[in-house]
Amino acid sequence: MKTQTKTLLFLTFFLSFLGYSQIKISGKVSFKNKGIKDVNVTLKDTYDGATTDSEGNFSFETAEKGSHTLIFVHPKYTEVEKAIAIADQDVAVNAELKEQINEIDAVVVSAGSIEASDKKRATALLTPIDIYTTAGADGQISSALNYLPGVQKVGETEGLFVRGGTGTESKIFMDGALINNYFSSSIPGIAGRDRFNTSLFKGNIFSSGGYSALYGQALSGALMLESVDLPDQSSYDFGVSPIFLNAGFQKLSDNKNYSYGATLGYSNLNLMKEVFNFNTNFMDAPAGINGDLNFRIKTKSGGFIKYYGMFDTNTMGVKTESLEPEYDFSLIRLKGKNTYHNLSFKQKFGKYLLNTVASYSYNQSDLNFSTEKNQLESEKTQLKTDGNYINFKAVIDRKINKISALRGGLEFNSASEGLTFGQVSKNYQDLISAAFVETDLGFSNQLSAKIGVRAENSSYLNKNNIAPRFALAYRFAKDWTTSFAYGLFYQNPESKYINSSAKLGFQQSQHYIFQVQRSTEGRSLRFEAFYKKYDDLIKTRNIVPDSDQNQQVQAAFNNDGYGFAKGLELFWRDKKTFENIDYWISYSFLDSKRNFLNYPVSLKPNFAAEHTISAVAKRFIPEWKTGINLSYTYAKGRPYYDIVTENDRNVIRTEGRLKDYNALNLSFNYLPNLGKKDAKAFTIFVLSISNVLGNKNVYGYNFSQTGSRSSTVVPPVNTFVFVGMFISFGVDKTQDAINNNL
Known part of the structure; x- marks a missing residue:
């Protein structure tokens, strides 16, 4: 008993000791x-x-x-x-504690740009299938961009018209290399199409201002396209429609470290010309042959070598009633041909990433103007242009930490062009050399900056420029960020305006951009305000009499032009609110004036609409295996001018405003392979109707020499219907098509 008591006392003492310790x-x-x-x-x-x-x-x-x-x-x-x-x-x-800096949570500078190569940073994902399923885009990247804020709807000529800039003030790059002549050759009043296959690119960054110092020679905007890497597996592709036939293949090696492929296509609008009531009288329906080839190699150390080469030829002929009383008709015939080659290499060396790219392109456009009286053709004039272009760029990139980096490099852009029109003959050669450096500075997950500078030299102008760029981004609340960007941008005068006797310099623009953005899963809201100031724009006068289809050769005589553009933009995209529906809405307000080219005074440019509204909606119905896509664009009527040279001075003879632009587009995509898990082929049927309501839109006016007669510049056809079938053997892309369409 005593022993038990002692044991109990010991345990009590021990437990008490533990408690107090x-x-x-x-x-x-x-x-x-x-x-x-x-x-x-x-x-x-x-x-x-x-x-x-x-x-x-x-x-x-x-x-x-x-x-x-x-x-x-x-x-x-x-x-x-x-x-x-x-x-x-x-x-x-x-x-x-100190904030953990990491790439996922860090705020990204995005003022002026819309990125679709990195989904976590994207405002508008314009993947290839996204573009193909946008009604009215006709499968073209440039056309799909028309439904984003900042881009003007200009149908009479090709190019990206961004925030009060001309179509030539926005440049397009492939894997960092400048693409000269991205659009096909065409005739006045009819816009050229994209030469490049949309499926070639896995992503893009579209900047409507304030873009990186790695790019130059663009006063308004830049579109940076990123080509695809190795395919998932080998495949064979076919496309057939009343307009074109094409076929291609991609072969992936067994060890999946290299691939090669090629495509060939033929297009002809002759059948559709017979079916639809075209506004344009095509003597020769637009036709063309195109082809491309590629190879991609993944090195043992994780680098990439990519080559892409393409060629195309196109022809067309147009007949219109002559505006001059001494002729019955005016005729224009086109022969165009182009080739482009791009070779890029990417490799990491320790802490450094090397990107190099070289490209070569050749383009020729042969326009023949003539008149017809009593079915006899006469008064023939040829406008022939050709050019050789070589571009090389090397960039070295080094990470400083997870969200900071330093990069720099060199670029050389060589151009050799010729122009012949009647008695006028011009040759132009230039080498633009550039050096650039840029840093991404991540101060925290809430604050980051991008600072860069670009310097250029033009051998033709014999002048240099230095262009600083700066951008700042701050996250002021969850999902809410604000950005500010400033940049100075330079661009050579267009070679077609250059007169050897004129002493010209760089044209320049300054961009100021302020942005507020909210991004959550499936939704994006973006507001942007901008101001652009133009200086040293070229001024021109006519050097050839206006004798054929209002065709004039203008020559620059000084850099006294100037202008401004300011505006507000709103963009909303929502994939979450409505089941199986993806839609976006964009609005752009633009106030712009310019005194450039042959403008006698400061005027609102004839390519700038004050208000533009676009809406895109996509609905996929799994039970029907069908996607239904709608798009709508409204643009306030643009101004137009009849400017002529009198007594060595440019004067406005007639001016006015076009009717408002309206177009509703509709397309259907049928995917018969839906639900076949073991499918070895992917098939999609496409039905697309542009301008469903048949609105008679007008792009501008042509005027006679005396100004007494005029004719409208209109789309080749008011309403157009496209039907096509696309088949891929060896790979089923059905789920990709569905996922990217929602």
């Missing part, structure tokens, strides 16, 4: 003097610890003694360790 460790964890919840606080190499509450406070007890280390861990903050000494008294420890 527990030491309390407590404190507060904060960031910028604000408590942080859910921080794991542990005593290193023990199981003792706690998690902070909503105010950052923590406390726990331990029986440990002596020197120990307290660890504070949270995924959004840098891990902190603190040495403590545990004796016989409670310990109070406070910790101030």
